[in-house]
Each structure stands twice: as C-alpha cells, then as structure tokens.
Amino acid sequence: MDRSLTMELVRVTEAAAVSSARWMGFGKKDEADQAATTAMRKVFDTIPMKGTVVIGEGEMDEAPMLYIGEQLGSGVPPEVDVAVDPLEGTNIVAKGLWNALSVVAVADRGNLLHAPDMYMEKLAVGPGAAGQVDLNAPVEDNLKSVARALGKDMDDLVVVILDRPRHAELIEEVRRCGARIKLIPDGDVAAAVNTGFPDTGVDVLYGIGGAPEGVLAAVALKCLGGEIQGRLVPENEEQWSRCREMGIDDPKRVLFMDDLVKGDDAIFAATGVTDGELLRGVRYRGDLATTHSLVMRAKTGTVRFIEGTHRLKKKPNLVLE
Ligand code: VTB
Ligand code: MG
Ligand code: MG
Structure with a gap:
C-alpha cells in the first residue's frame, strides 16, 4: 500500500463527519447516518485504490451504499x-453526546476479518498493557495484570463498558475489584x-x-x-453458520490481533463527529467547518492528528442537508 493512501483516507472520514455532524443534537439519527454514508461514498471514488468493502453498512440487498462486497476507489x-x-454512534449524534466518530480502515486484500453483523465480546488495552490480558481469564486477573503493567493502583484504573443490561454481571465484577467504570451509551470504537x-x-x-x-x-x-x-457471540442458527463459514466452529475461540487483522499493512482513519476524550467534534461557523482527525499506519507506527478547516461552499462531496 502506498503511504499516500493515509492522507486520502482522512479526506473520507472528514467529509462524512462534516456531513453528519450537521445533525448533531437534532434527534435525527437516521438522517445523520445517511449524510455520513453518502458523503463517505462520494469521496471514496476519488481515491486511487481497488477496494472491496468487507465491513460496511449491510449486505447488498439491504444497503444501497457501502454494502459488503461493493467495489470502491478508482480501480487502480x-x-x-x-x-x-x-x-459510529448514530444515537450519540442525535442526542449530542460524546465520542461519535466517522471511521475507515483498510488493509491488504484478504487481511481483515469479514466479521458479520453480530455481537463480539471484547477486551482492549493500550500498548502499556498489550500481551497482559486473556479474554478467557477471570475479570479480576485481567484487571490486576493491566494495573500492574501500567504501574497503577486498582482504583486508578478506568474501564469503559457499554451501558447495557447484558453487562450487569461484568459491571458488578469490575466494581468488586475496585476499578472505576465509565458507562457509555454507544461508541465502543472510540473507547x-x-x-x-x-x-x-x-x-x-x-x-x-x-x-x-x-x-x-x-x-x-x-x-x-x-x-x-x-470472541463472536452468535445468537441464532444463522449467525452460527456465518461463524462456521468463517472457519470458526469453536464458540470459545478467542480472536487475537492477527485473526482480526492480518499482517501490518493496515491504515486507520477517524474523524471526531462529536467531542470525545481524544478527538474534538466538528464545529461550524457560517461557511466554515473545523475537523479533528486521527490517522495511523501499522507498518510504520506513525500516528498523526490532523486539524482541518473546510470551506463548505467549495466542497462538492459534502452532504449538507
Ligand atoms: C456497540 C457500540 C456502537 O452498537 O458496538 C453497539 O459501540 C452494540 O450494539 O456504537 P447494541 O446497541 O445492540 O448494544 C453501537 O451502539 C452502534 O453501532
Ligand atoms: Mg457502529
Ligand atoms: Mg454506523
């Protein structure tokens, strides 16, 4: 992959963020999602690549744009x-809450797990605690390892958990360990x-x-x-068969980094739609919009934060109503 692709991908998430953040706080999640998707789709065609959507807005018969299998890019x-x-976080935008993002990732053909639309149990940590966790181990063991690795006391540790009834037991366990919890309404990619x-x-x-x-x-x-x-959490026979098609027949099978994304030729780009701990959301004033983005490349480990100022009237790829 050419490194210039990294900058091209930020243009994709910027356009989606500027278009969807227009709906921030208006209580209209579908409109926000639609604006993001349409803007993202438009910019993709200008990018020199031969892309196939493996994780997108749905299957071909249910999503008009960015559906799984759709070809993107100029074809070279x-x-x-x-x-x-x-x-990522349609409700967040509708309600004007935190950490909605527009997100894109690309990797060499065949290197991303074609994860179907189902639930996944997740345990994520930063570089300071990488290699120290095990999804099959008890919560307490994991939190102790992370605290030790980060040189923190247990009550310094902040664990983010989606605020859902299914997490009642997990929440209780984390609290019993003495760690703090940030319950979030949506947006576990940002977390x-x-x-x-x-x-x-x-x-x-x-x-x-x-x-x-x-x-x-x-x-x-x-x-x-x-x-x-x-760890995939199939809930019905159809989801089970999707797992088997992917070669996963052991339900306990933990998916590690290289199962989720093979190799190191991968790029990640995200633009803040609403404010978060890491990225500011889109701000508008008259004809101007400012964006705050993160773009990174696994091969080189380069991490860039990009602030953009956009002249709305001069950007044909934006969706502004
Ligand atoms: C999470 C959250 C997303 O879906 O993945 C969540 O991070 C899981 O689904 O922002 P449920 O809402 O059914 O719990 C989102 O909320 C939306 O993609
Ligand atoms: Mg999402
Ligand atoms: Mg979405």
Missing part, C-alpha cells in the same frame, strides 16, 4: 479490504482507541459490542501497539 492498485463505519492514548484517562474497554466495530478497533490498536481480543 493496491487491492485492499475496506472496513467502514461512516457514523478502544482511547486505551491507546494515556491522556484520555481510559485504560480498558471490556464487554460485548458489535463485531464489525471490533475489527475497526483492532486496526487502530495494531497501529498503536495495543491489543484487542474478541
């Missing part, structure tokens, strides 16, 4: 797998990415979220030297 090499979440940056104050992401989001997080953590472990 490199051949890449593309994972997108044009708006996983945040573990890679000590300044965010986030040490661990724990619990069940979307499997596609797990692959996106894995690309980010690969770039950062962190770690995420996942």
Whole structure:
C-alpha cells in the first residue's frame, strides 16, 4: 500500500463527519447516518485504490451504499479490504453526546476479518498493557495484570463498558475489584482507541459490542501497539453458520490481533463527529467547518492528528442537508 493512501483516507472520514455532524443534537439519527454514508461514498471514488468493502453498512440487498462486497476507489492498485463505519454512534449524534466518530480502515486484500453483523465480546488495552490480558481469564486477573503493567493502583484504573443490561454481571465484577467504570451509551470504537492514548484517562474497554466495530478497533490498536481480543457471540442458527463459514466452529475461540487483522499493512482513519476524550467534534461557523482527525499506519507506527478547516461552499462531496 502506498503511504499516500493515509492522507486520502482522512479526506473520507472528514467529509462524512462534516456531513453528519450537521445533525448533531437534532434527534435525527437516521438522517445523520445517511449524510455520513453518502458523503463517505462520494469521496471514496476519488481515491486511487481497488477496494472491496468487507465491513460496511449491510449486505447488498439491504444497503444501497457501502454494502459488503461493493467495489470502491478508482480501480487502480493496491487491492485492499475496506472496513467502514461512516457514523459510529448514530444515537450519540442525535442526542449530542460524546465520542461519535466517522471511521475507515483498510488493509491488504484478504487481511481483515469479514466479521458479520453480530455481537463480539471484547477486551482492549493500550500498548502499556498489550500481551497482559486473556479474554478467557477471570475479570479480576485481567484487571490486576493491566494495573500492574501500567504501574497503577486498582482504583486508578478506568474501564469503559457499554451501558447495557447484558453487562450487569461484568459491571458488578469490575466494581468488586475496585476499578472505576465509565458507562457509555454507544461508541465502543472510540473507547478502544482511547486505551491507546494515556491522556484520555481510559485504560480498558471490556464487554460485548458489535463485531464489525471490533475489527475497526483492532486496526487502530495494531497501529498503536495495543491489543484487542474478541470472541463472536452468535445468537441464532444463522449467525452460527456465518461463524462456521468463517472457519470458526469453536464458540470459545478467542480472536487475537492477527485473526482480526492480518499482517501490518493496515491504515486507520477517524474523524471526531462529536467531542470525545481524544478527538474534538466538528464545529461550524457560517461557511466554515473545523475537523479533528486521527490517522495511523501499522507498518510504520506513525500516528498523526490532523486539524482541518473546510470551506463548505467549495466542497462538492459534502452532504449538507
Ligand atoms: C456497540 C457500540 C456502537 O452498537 O458496538 C453497539 O459501540 C452494540 O450494539 O456504537 P447494541 O446497541 O445492540 O448494544 C453501537 O451502539 C452502534 O453501532
Ligand atoms: Mg454506523
Ligand atoms: Mg457502529
């Protein structure tokens, strides 16, 4: 993959973020999602690559854009797998809350796990605690290892968990250990990415979220030297057969970094849609919009933060109503 692709991908997430953040606080999650998806789709066609969507907005018959299998880019090499979440956190935007992102990841063809739309149990940590966790181990063992690795006391540790009834037991266990919990309404990709940056104050992401989001997080953590472990949680016969098609017949099978994203030729880009611990959301004033993005490349480990100022009237790829 050419390194210039990294900059091209930021243009994709910037356009999606500027378009969807227009809906921030208006209580309209579908409109926000649609604006992000349409803008992202438009910019992809201008990028020199031969991409195939492996994680997208749905299957061909249910999503008009960015569906799984859709071809993206101008059609020239490199051949890449593309994972997108044009708006990760539609409810967050509708309600004006924290940590909505526009996200894209690409890797060499065949290197991203084609995670179907089902749940995945996840445990993610930053580089300071990579190699120290085990999804099959008790929560207490994991939290103790992370605390030790980070040189923190247990009550310094901050664990992010999606605020869902399914996590009642996990929440109780983490509290019993003495660690703190940030309960989030949505947005576990941002939470996983945040573990890679000590300044965010986030040490661990724990619990069940979307499997596609797990692959996106894995690309980010690969770039950062962190770690995420996942386990698919099939809930019905159809989801079970999807797992088997992917060669996963042991339900306890933990997916490690190289199962989620093979090799190190991968790029992750995200733009903040609403404010978060790491990225600021989009700000508008008249004809101007400012964006705050993160783009990283696993091969070189380069991490870049990019601030953009966009002249709305001069950008044909934006979706502004
Ligand atoms: C999480 C969260 C996402 O889906 O993956 C969640 O990070 C899991 O699904 O932002 P449930 O809402 O069913 O718990 C999102 O909320 C949306 O993609
Ligand atoms: Mg989405
Ligand atoms: Mg999502």
